[in-house]
Amino acid sequence: MVPLDRFPLNSYLADDPGVDLDSWTLRVDGAVSAPGDYTLSRIRELPRVQQNTRHVCVEGWDVIGSFAGVQISALLALAGADTRARFLTFSCADDYYESLDMPTALHPQSLLCFDMHGAPLSREHGAPLRLILPTKIGYKSAKYLTGLTVTNVLDRRGYWEDQGYSWFYGL
Amino acid sequence: MRPCESSKKRATLCTSPEVISFRPSGSATPTRAAYEHPLVIRYTHWLTAVSLVVLTASGLQIFAAFPSFGSKVPQEDLLTVPPAVTIGGWLGGALQWHFTFMWIFIATGAVYIGYQIVSGRYRMVLFTPRDIPGVWPMVRHYFFFKARPPVVEPYNPLQKLAYTTTVLLGVASVLTGLVLYNPVQFSGLAWAMGGFPRARIWHALAMCGFLAFLPGHLLMVALHGWKNFVAMLVGWKKDPEYSTSDSPGVMPKGG
Numbered sequence: 564m565v566p567l568d569r570f571p572l573n574s575y576l577a578d579d580p581g582v583d584l585d586s587w588t589l590r591v592d593g594a595v596s597a598p599g600d601y602t603l604s605r606i607r608e609l610p611r612v613q614q615n616t617r618h619v620c621v622e623g624w625d626v627i628g629s630f631a632g633v634q635i636s637a638l639l640a641l642a643g644a645d646t647r648a649r650f651l652t653f654s655c656a657d658d659y660y661e662s663l664d665m666p667t668a669l670h671p672q673s674l675l676c677f678d679m680h681g682a683p684l685s686r687e688h689g690a691p692l693r694l695i696l697p698t699k700i701g702y703k704s705a706k707y708l709t710g711l712t713v714t715n716v717l718d719r720r721g722y723w724e725d726q727g728y729s730w731f732y733g734l
Numbered sequence: 735m736r737p738c739e740s741s742k743k744r745a746t747l748c749t750s751p752e753v754i755s756f757r758p759s760g761s762a763t764p765t766r767a768a769y770e771h772p773l774v775i776r777y778t779h780w781l782t783a784v785s786l787v788v789l790t791a792s793g794l795q796i797f798a799a800f801p802s803f804g805s806k807v808p809q810e811d812l813l814t815v816p817p818a819v820t821i822g823g824w825l826g827g828a829l830q831w832h833f834t835f836m837w838i839f840i841a842t843g844a845v846y847i848g849y850q851i852v853s854g855r856y857r858m859v860l861f862t863p864r865d866i867p868g869v870w871p872m873v874r875h876y877f878f879f880k881a882r883p884p885v886v887e888p889y890n891p892l893q894k895l896a897y898t899t900t901v902l903l904g905v906a907s908v909l910t911g912l913v914l915y916n917p918v919q920f921s922g923l924a925w926a927m928g929g930f931p932r933a934r935i936w937h938a939l940a941m942c943g944f945l946a947f948l949p950g951h952l953l954m955v956a957l958h959g960w961k962n963f964v965a966m967l968v969g970w971k972k973d974p975e976y977s978t979s980d981s982p983g984v985m986p987k988g989g
Binding site: 565568569570571617619620621622623624625626697698723726727728729733734 | 796
């Protein structure tokens with residue numbers, strides 16, 4: 564495992580988009596029976612999963628980190644999501660955005676991550692909530708999440724994907 | 735194809751191009767020609783050549799995104815890749831070029847290897863242990879200008895070694911590339927290569943192997959004449975140097 568101070572920061576804009584951590588919520592909408600703003604404490608009440616997994620960057624480097632959070636599938640169950648929908652789209656505090664296919668979202672190692680290396684996520688690593696997707700290339704693991712939509716329609720695929728990177732990019 | 739005597743000491747199966755003699759209209763003297771490279775070989779040769787150029791140039795553009803084999807933090811760049819030798823413009827573009835020509839390269843290589851095996855032509859170019867004693871005399875001939883060893887087989891041992899090595903480099907490129915492409919799905923292969931970062935090194939070394947082969951290959955083609963080059967374009971070689979009137983002869987040197 565790579566020490567936290569040597570875990571790379573490849574934020575494409577800023578290391579800190581200035582999220583107000585006290586008032587932060589995750590807006591969940593789309594094909595869900597309980598849409599709304601989910602607080603971090605409510606998300607933290609879901610079963611905690613801790614995993615040491617490899618993060619592979621499209622640039623060619625890789626690091627292993629220790630990540631903890633809840634399974635995306637757990638939040639989808641909490642929100643009553645229709646998991647027959649094809650996609651999840653994510654918005655972020657900066658203007659980054661991402662989307663996932665439903666099978667990837669339901670993978671047991673696909674996390675909504677709030678702890679890293681045993682402590683709450685630091686701002687530069689995506690506080691308060693980010694994606695950790697060990698089955699996907701690094702840029703899919705978006706930071707500073709603010710919204711999650713369950714949908715059958717992709718208006719846009721992802722910040723990098725819409726510029727030419729692979730959307731699926733399973734590892 | 736037919737069996738032929740490749741050595742006075744030992745008769746082995748090999749293939750050799752058929753030499754024909756014909757009289758062009760308006761010409762008093764007959765012309766001899768041999769069909770050296772079947773269509774499949776010519777197509778796969780040039781598709782592979784184009785693929786390797788694109789894969790190398792786009793691969794260098796990809797490497798430019800993180801030009802190091804060390805850690806990301808701190809990052810120590812190994813080299814600065816000159817934009818003039820790259821394809822794709824940026825990482826995203828280069829990846830698309832690389833992943834497209836990856837399939838062309840794999841498919842072409844599979845057709846080539848399959849054809850060589852089915853046709854039996856692999857016997858002409860596959861380097862085997864019995865070729866080992868002949869390597870050093872050819873090295874002395876090419877690099878130290880000593881006398882040319884007697885021609886006993888379609889391709890000399892050094893040629894066989896070079897061609898066989900390129901096939902192995904191709905296989906190594908594909909296997910290491912698969913690990914870089916899908917390190918989780920090919921985690922067993924990644925483990926065998928010492929992990930994802932090491933696979934990146936092996937992948938780059940395979941490219942260096944191809945780059946090392948190229949100058950020698952081009953120089954030999956140039957030294958052995960235009961008609962070798964033409965033969966890889968149209969298949970036929972006019973006035974093959976290896977044939978005499980009473981024997982169809984063996985495959986040519988060079989390339």
